[in-house]
Amino acid sequence: MSFHATRRPSSAKYLKAGAAAGAALLLGTALTGCAGSAKADSTTLQASGSTTVAPVASDAAEALKSRGLKITVATQGGSAGGISQLGLGQIQIALSSKPLSDKDRQAAPKTDYVPTQIGADAVGIIVTKQVADGGVKNLTKEQVKGLFEGTITNWKQVGGPDLKVFVYDKEPGRGTREVLDKFVYGTGTPPAPPQTGNFAIVGGNEETRTKLESTPGAVGPLSTGFIEGHDGLAAVSLEGTAPTPENVAANKYPMARPLFMITNGKPQGGAKDYIDYILSPEGQKLLTKHGYLTRQQMGL
Incomplete structure (x- = not known):
């Protein structure tokens, strides 16, 4: 069973020019994360956050459109951004590829965060094919640490080709990071990023993938579902364990994570219909399509 699936662009629909001004303003708030309340009308939901969860959320929104439920999906600020927007009342559903933290809850103490796990995902340490073919098939925790702290600067230091390392790390607050x-x-605190010209911070998954593909010797953390069909990239094993569905489901792979849709209070109305659809057998097929594990695979 492959853990990857072909990607398709998000399919959130935009309101046509000429729609009522109030509806246009509402959609603008959802897509930009601007300050303001997200008191949607009875047929409009706003979801925002993780670029990992967004493809599933977008496909589900497209499927529910024929049932009269309009849903906008955005990725403003990743997981942390979605959680923050929910706490500010700007959206109805936060998309998150990280569990809620005490810090998240403390930032919005009046928000009753209720997470619903829709599936699971593996984060890979992704390298270019040139690096993988040159001998880098597995990395230890200490080697990963050395790469991202800038102490390992050439792939030959970890058994690979004589090629400079270029690191693309995720920005703070991203679930992948x-x-x-x-x-x-x-539980320790990561050090500050290394001050080197061979290190850069990136945001969403698609940006990360593009940077990795275009940079010789690149390495970065990325959802493994995003490299299917991209033959120039490869996910290495970590501590001898590959990011296969079996290893993720058995909690053997060390960089697996749950995927959530989070609401303020228990899901109700359209939000409940939306989440219930993703939890249904039909909706769970979207997890498989995008290279993620279903709730059933995780034993939920």
């Missing part, structure tokens, strides 16, 4: 930090540092 939190998974990497937990693997390398546990």
